[in-house]
Amino acid sequence: MRILINGIIAILGLLYPLAVYFGLQYFEPWKLAGALLVLLLIKLGVNYSNKHWSQSLLIAGILYCGFAIWSNNQLSLRFYPVLVNGVLLAIFSLSLRSSSSLIERLARLQYPNLSPEGIIYTRQVTQIWCGFFVFNGFIALLTAIWGSFEVWSLYNGLVAYILMGILMGGEYIIRKRIQTHV
Secondary structure (H helix, E strand, O other): OHHHHHHHHHHHHHOHHHHHHHHOOOOOHHHHHHHHHHHHHHHHHHOOOOOOOHHHHHHHHHHHHHHHHHHOOHHHHOOHHHHHHHHHHHHHHHHOOOOOOHHHHHHHHHOOOOOHHHHHHHHHHHHHHHHHHHHHHHHHHHHHHHOOHHHHHHHHHHHHHHHHHHHHHHHHHHHHHHHHHO
């Protein structure tokens, strides 16, 4: 049941920019922020026993929703993608300070005995993701402040995911090519 709820909430979270774009035609901003708050609280409740880095993202999102409800303006709704990129940047970059990067921890789920070359590679991939979150967060910020709702929705609801997919696909191709040579 937890997997189903998390999956539904993840899909709804991905649709956030489109929900804001279409939702503002019918609802006040605080109601949209309230709906996001309910989703985040459900996700936090479902995953409460699971101490994980994603709880930082949930707590930041909950605090953001409180601010967006309080301010009740359209502009505050646009900053959620900026917040998500900022929190992910913090999580990924802080993992670079520890003995194993976030990508290394994820890789060890599949390959517990990761080679020294694999450790170096996963650290580099973590750094690349940090760069992506800086870039994506900056563009999300620019579209939030100066872009129209159409531009903001298009970038944060489609283009950002395409760029993320290209990065994941490119990394997968490179990883497979490297694995055959190691």
